[in-house]
Amino acid sequence: MYKPDPNNTAKQVPKARAISAYGKATQPGPYPLRHDRPNYVLINTAGNYSFAYKSGSLATYVSASLIQSANAGPVRLDINPIAWTSLGGAAGDVTFVYTGDVG
Secondary structure (H helix, E strand, O other), X not given: OEEEEOOEEEEEEEOOOOHHHOOEEEOOOOOOOOOOOOOEEEEOOOEEEXXXXXXXXXXXXXXXXXXXXXXXXXXXXXXXXXXXXXXXXXXXXXXXXXXXXXX
16 A cells, blocks of 8 residues: 655655554453454364354353364364353463454
């Protein structure tokens, strides 16, 4: 994107990118917290995970993943939930990844 050059109206200069243009990853805590929809989710810890897609109500959670071994490494799920829960789950067990508009 370009904008008019403040020193010469006959040409343009590059426009700075917004911070939202770059990706980020967060490790939000489990239920009842509600979050922006990520581009995908990483499961970092063994456990049984459920995700909410419409509201933060426990009745709307869908079981999505059972990771049986912590040695499996992070497991990528191409899903876009707004919240997650797991028995004994804590911040850091799940990573929400936002890719921004780059690439």
